[in-house]
Amino acid sequence: MENVKPLPYSVGQFVQDAEHAFRFLVDDYGFQHTSTKWTQHEPEETVALTTMHVTMTVPILSYRASMREVSVTHDPRGAVETIVRTSWPEFRSFGVEELARLGGDAHPERYGEVYNSSERTAASVLETQAEGLKRYGANWLRAPKKPL
Secondary structure, eight states: OOOOOOOSSBHHHHHHHHHHHTHHHHHHHOOEEEEEEEEEOSOOOSSOGGGSBGGGEEEEEEEEETTEEEEEEEETTTEEEEEEEEOSSSOEEEEHHHHHHHTTOSOGGGGOSBOOTTTSOHHHHHHHHHHHHHHHOHHHHSOOOOOO
16 A cells, blocks of 8 residues: 555544634533544545545534533535534524624624635634634533523
């Protein structure tokens, strides 16, 4: 097998960047990083999936806590999607841009999903979304209080 050079922004690098950006979920809110997975939608290669470019796979990181979940995904169209889901007291699901809009941010689109990789890196999108989640997601990330 020839020495295969990883592509510029690999699944492995995305996973590292996402784990770094969203570490606050574990440290500040008690989430557990429950899984990292990816699917391959291109013909099988001899290259390890973690070295493949993020546009050739769909990496997904999941964080869970009581009645809450955060998923971070990179999809082939060039989007980083961070979704917060709550299942109690009601089921709700929001992206970071929507949380910023609900929080009154003057420019919630800065927390959007789609990016142009020639102008911005996925790592910077992850950092921006993590920042937005810290700023506008506290009510969704804290453990729900059950009624007495």
